Amino acid sequence: MAELPADYRPRLASKARLRWDAVEKKHMLVFPEAALMLNDSAAAILKLCDGERVVEQIVDALVEQFTGADRSVIANEVTVLLTRLQARGLLEP
Amino acid sequence: MTAPRPYTLVAELTYRCPLRCPYCSNPINLQLKKGELSTEQWCQVFSDAAELGVVQLHLSGGEPTVRKDLPALIRHARQCDLYTNLITGGTLLTEDSLREFRDCGLDHVQLSVQDTDRDTAELIAGVRSYDKKLEVARLIKKLGFPLTLNVVIHRYNIDHVPELIALGAELGAQRLELANSQYYSWALENRNALLPTQAQRDEAARIALEARERYRGTMEIVFVQVDYLTKEPKPCMGGWARTYMLITPTGEVLPCHAAHTIPNLHFDSVRQQPLTTIWRESPALNAFRGDAWMQEPCRSCPKKATDFGGCRCQAFLLTGDAAATDPVCHLSPRHDVVVDAVAAAEQADAPLVYRDQKNSERLLARL
Numbered sequence: 001m002a003e004l005p006a007d008y009r010p011r012l013a014s015k016a017r018l019r020w021d022a023v024e025k026k027h028m029l030v031f032p033e034a035a036l037m038l039n040d041s042a043a044a045i046l047k048l049c050d051g052e053r054v055v056e057q058i059v060d061a062l063v064e065q066f067t068g069a070d071r072s073v074i075a076n077e078v079t080v081l082l083t084r085l086q087a088r089g090l091l092e093p
Numbered sequence: 094m095t096a097p098r099p100y101t102l103v104a105e106l107t108y109r110c111p112l113r114c115p116y117c118s119n120p121i122n123l124q125l126k127k128g129e130l131s132t133e134q135w136c137q138v139f140s141d142a143a144e145l146g147v148v149q150l151h152l153s154g155g156e157p158t159v160r161k162d163l164p165a166l167i168r169h170a171r172q173c174d175l176y177t178n179l180i181t182g183g184t185l186l187t188e189d190s191l192r193e194f195r196d197c198g199l200d201h202v203q204l205s206v207q208d209t210d211r212d213t214a215e216l217i218a219g220v221r222s223y224d225k226k227l228e229v230a231r232l233i234k235k236l237g238f239p240l241t242l243n244v245v246i247h248r249y250n251i252d253h254v255p256e257l258i259a260l261g262a263e264l265g266a267q268r269l270e271l272a273n274s275q276y277y278s279w280a281l282e283n284r285n286a287l288l289p290t291q292a293q294r295d296e297a298a299r300i301a302l303e304a305r306e307r308y309r310g311t312m313e314i315v316f317v318q319v320d321y322l323t324k325e326p327k328p329c330m331g332g333w334a335r336t337y338m339l340i341t342p343t344g345e346v347l348p349c350h351a352a353h354t355i356p357n358l359h360f361d362s363v364r365q366q367p368l369t370t371i372w373r374e375s376p377a378l379n380a381f382r383g384d385a386w387m388q389e390p391c392r393s394c395p396k397k398a399t400d401f402g403g404c405r406c407q408a409f410l411l412t413g414d415a416a417a418t419d420p421v422c423h424l425s426p427r428h429d430v431v432v433d434a435v436a437a438a439e440q441a442d443a444p445l446v447y448r449d450q451k452n453s454e455r456l457l458a459r460l
Contacts, residue, residue: 015239017176023098030149032239032267032268035148089267089309089310093311
């Protein structure tokens, strides 16, 4: 999987909304004609995608949040999620 | 059996519409004089839908923007945390009305376009509309809405798929729906005029698939199949009354646009019962849930959990039996009906029957 550029500041696409789903008690991403249930780590990553933080800073924040977790594992999860979301047009280009 | 969780509600706010498209999914029997649900009734529906688990609300019709209470409806939908999409022909929209909808919390606009060629577009819509629609598309983007361009595809415009893709890209659409016409209601009446040939469909699909990859990440391109030509039953609505519900202007709760054509099914209205009760207990909605109702070959088919046996409405319209295998499927004993329909359309030189009150009355009188 390709590395994300160091200066990339990911932001959730304006067509998508992050909401809490009371029925399944999970975070959910809602966008035209579809919805995606998010696990806790995906929701945590997305909440940090504010268009200001670069990927490295997102990983930093998650390492702080999830004490004891391996930095390289987190970095990989971030890359995988953001790449998938990009492919679906769910991050601002 | 506990009722499945619905995710999407299509609210047909009205059947009034300034356009006359011959592929319209509204009933032939338009009944425009019948009372529409009030603002309060629709707001109650939205609250109940959210309670059931609905997350996507499509404000549709007819033309939803004829409703003067649209701002109030949008505001209430937003309060219910529903993602709201306005499905519109656009000809009644202005910058001011769009701005008001945005301020009320509208999330998304889906605009219909009939073709890139002005003459064909207006031949299909049946009214002057081409310039206004393009102007409205630009306003939608100017005001910051995500935009889906919906183009119903049929014989008159299927050769313009490259131009339609270019138009979507030029307008900055987030999504382009190349929605091959499905044959119910007005579209069924006009099938001989609208159904494309196998060659036209194959070429359009090839172009769309290639463009889908080229635009991945910037513009989502959706190609809705013509099941008459793919010979595969479509997993209609994701299953009968499973993830999707539609409510008519008078409050009937249906699993789709066309279900009212199936006889012996009485659909309950929110005028008489709460939506939550109807979704869970309505005999009409329970009629085809699960797979106990299936006949062979569906009953023993390994694909039944993914295609749900195709479409009940289509099975009824083409075979007379709503529980039959959708005859689109090559395994259906009645598949000949579809083969004959495709052949008939190829020979035909049929005039368009436009969707309006006059034709509605004329067609009903014929029955």
